[in-house]
Amino acid sequence: MIRRRTVRRRGAFFCTVALSMAAALPLLPVPAGAQQSDRAREFGKKVRCMCGGCNDTASTCFHVGGAFSGPCETAKATLKTIDQRLLKGDSEDLILQSFVQQYGPIVYVEPPHSGFGQIAWAMPVVYLVVGSGLVALIISRWRKRPIHAMPVASGVSAEMIARARQRVARETED
């Protein structure tokens, strides 16, 4: 019993240490250069390119603009700003908010989960719920319908329909 408790304590200790180390990882000094740029490019996927000619993110913007450019100049400038601010130690939230202040909510690559943006997220769920309801209603109505009851329009007899069907079959034979 005592041994089991000791093992549990040790486990808890190691878990705490491991979690603390994992949590502290972002605080460790990051080598300058490539790794920061990678982080900037990763974060740039959350910010829309504001050139006005595309729907890409700052990181994935690759439409051609100007001589031998990769991403357009706007996207490059955005990535540079992100890179510099990350190097300064600004948090991603802070950087994102500064872009929102500068450009408005359009800078988000996906609608925000607040305000009017919530409607965008709710819409697909509403479609699915309403659609499923309609399908359920249709199924229930079809289930209740008497077998072979064929409602026909006024002036069209079942015999006429049968004759039309025969003709259809004849004319559409391959």
Added chain:
Amino acid sequence: MATCGLIFIATFSLVYLFFSDSYWVAYVVAHSNRDLATFYKIAALWSGQEGSLLFWSFLLAIYVFSALFAYRNKNGELMPYVGVVLAGVQIFFLTLNNFVASPFKVLATPGANGALEIFTRADGNGLTPLLQYPEMVIHPPNLYSGYTGFTIPFAFALGALLARYPGEKWIHLTRKWTMIAWCFQTAGVLLGAHWAYAVLGWGGYWGWDPVENASLLPWLTGTAFLHSVMMQEKRGMMKVWNVWLVFLTFMLCILGTTLTRSGIVSSVHAFAQSSIGNWFVGFLALILVVCFVAYVKNRDYLKSENQLDAIVSRESSFLFNNLILLVSCVAVLSGTLFPVFSEWLSGSRISVGAPFFNKVNIPIGLLLLFLTGVGPLLAWRKTSADSLKRNFGWPSLFSLAMGVIVFALGFHEFYSLICLVLCVFVATTILMEFYRGARVIRARSGASFASSAVDLTMRNTRRYGGYIVHMGMVLIFVGLAGAAFNKDVQKEMQIGSTIQIGRYNLLLQSFESKPEKNYTAERMVVEVMRDNKPLMMLYPERRFFQTNQESGTMVAIYSTLRDDLYVVYAGQSPETQTPVIHAYLNPLVKWIWLGGAIVVLGTIVTLLPNRRSVLVFSTAEQPAKALPISAGLTPSATLREGHD
């Protein structure tokens, strides 16, 4: 016929003007130049607003002529109505060609006497670099053939409704036309995706751009229609739904081109903003009103005849299939238009980008994939528990076992894991269907398994062609599942330096600038090594086109079934002037293109006529061959109707 002939003359005249470097025509000046490769002078036809509308009219004319010619002596009561609808659509596009966006405007200035004088430019502005890629010569014609092709089922549906034509006749008549249009649309969408992948250089193939979405919308409703028509053919159900699905598909084709041409939404693919969008909006409104009035006046002819016997049945699966496709369609449409609506209603534009569409459509797609496996194996009317066990027992077990193995191997991405499990499930159900049928044929004929499978397919092309299409979709989903594991790395490269991505090492051997006829190329010469052994050379480059002062990317791709090594020359560093390489490792992408090819192949198979059964007389010594064709067939191959 005369209309078709005149549109042909107009279209080939424009092509001739491109080939003859007629730089007195504004459209030719805007989209071509003397050094443009002959190949791309054809693509220049549809590279601008005016030419693409003429090309639309050209394809529409081919469809209209073919349909009217094919049924010239048949369906006397229906064809006049169909003809009127087709003529109405054609008149709209010809109005645009002649009075709104003519590609034949000439360059002219007022002369000394006040009269306009035509002048000729020495050279044109050139074709935009993005379009100077081989796929641009085949992608737009495919997509446009899809868009215009849906006019035929639309005209037959509306014509049948207006003519109060009873029964499923219009569906029988238009099935092949719909399949052809759907096939072109599928090929067009996938070629567009491949073009985006190979040209834009961002490492992806689908960015949920409004114009991409516009091409997907009619495909979704068209797919729903191809499935739901079976309900009407087999059971006389969903008549209203089918008519409206065709109407909707056609309207989405028009809406797609409205979005592309009006400038309502921003897109790299869109044509220049112009007032032509108003014409399309007006046309769309007119179509909606005509369809609605025709429906209200004639809806008595669209009542369903049968009842639903059981919830677990083919009928239910089609209902859910349609539900999922429609939900996806409406979700994509509303997401595409949401920025516009948010600006109208809240005053600030909220953008809806790829992450939103992915989050919404991935679960929907997986549900659809599941139904792809389940639907075709459910029986019409009612499916028994035994049948469920027989058809889905092994596929379920096998796919779950594969899921466990793959998970144990470290494949922990949730959606990708589910996707792969479902792919295995659906593929197993399809292969079992082929296996069961082919086994019976092989037992009777003694032919090889492969030729028995071909024989089986040719006996019921619609059913087994459908299975092939489904198998193609499975492969596409396998490819999509790989996207969760994409990697990329970017680095400034000195000559001789290396960069590693996955199992590949890239060594920059040289960097050169090379003038070509129509552009100057900056090219990296990259040696690819796998597991430290030389594998191949790649040449990613950027092309600078002097004529229009624009540049284009030429991505270098080494593609295998396992992954794509995708290498982009990302320009020179502004500080050090050293070339920058951006390498991506995209797993399983090749499966998407492979799946697309199989979808097209399957669609072609469904269009083939069934091979008729031949009676074989045998002697008493060969009793096995004298058995009736159904003898020995498993219930799944004979009693249950399949995907037809």
